[in-house]
Amino acid sequence: MRRGAPLLSLVVLLALPACTSKPEEPGDVALTVFLDNDVTVAQKGSVEQQLRSMPSVTEASLETREQAYERQKADLKDQPDLLAALKPEYLPELLHATVSDPSIAEAVELVMAEADGVQDVALRIADVDPRPSRIGVIVRLTSSATDEQRAAVETAVRALPTAKSIEFEDRDAAYERLRKRCQGKGDLSTQLQPQMTRESWRFEMPLNGEGSGVGELMRLDGVDGVPLAPLAML
Template identity: 30%
Template sequence: MRMFLTGALLVVAAATLTACTTSDDFDTKLKPQITVLFTDNATAEQKSAVETKVRALPGVDSVRFESSDEAQAHAQDQLKDDPSLAAAVAGVPLPPSLRFTTKDLTSYDAIRKSTFANDVKQMDGVTDVVIQCATLDECKKTLTPPPTR
């Protein structure tokens, strides 16, 4: 049960921390991110191998590592308007990660449609790859529950 709760909170946290954008404002700081989540015991060499793979992708703009502590601080900042969710996430250790953005929506879509996520998930030290929705409409479709019958 604890594993399910932890997984559910991570999904909620990842969804909450995503910044949906529209093609018109893609060039603002709200660029969608692709996030590679590492195991707690991922080595520096494993993280470096992932970073090398990311930096080799065409159109990559910014790349940054985020420690577990930085992820928790980021989550708390993003959830400051929802104290109950912030409190729930505060008790869950968030994994270290590598977050990156692309220079434009074309590059982002190319990475999203490629085998990148599946390839990186197979690398040592990686637990998952989270690819944000790229537009507000896409986010709404993804995060809106289907109608009940």
């Protein structure tokens, strides 16, 4: 069950590549499933089977703890502080997959996060060339966010100089949007439940890496995560 990724799980995610196709095209979404450190063989097999059965999910593959450690050593060779904290026994096993329909990628993520043996699930723009000029940003709030924290997040989002088409979406609206997108997508519409969704701020911004301010949003109290995604996912 989802409990939020620990520091080293986030290190794993941040080290993965992140570029995608042109914004006017649908754009693939990369999905990473972080397995519990104490996941059983049966749970692992069940999670992988469930992931492979999801609509529009392709290229599902397992990355062992040892494989993740070797990759991370290479990726973090220029970041000694992070590399020093990296221990193979702390790293989770990962399931990687591609969601070819970005409109339902968020629903796939939320459903998979509830599977037994899953620690967390994360989405990002897929590693496809050429890079888009703009991307979608989703700032999810925790269910326990206070009014003060909510106000601080809104202020920070609206202060971003390059953010466009800023909208707030409550949990009911999120569920209805995703439920409609999942119609005709096998069992996904019935697997998705209202309590899985989160309130969020959603907007688009240029993908140029120049002072976007997204990193600061991730550190705000009351923020549950900040996925970067193709515009078609918003």
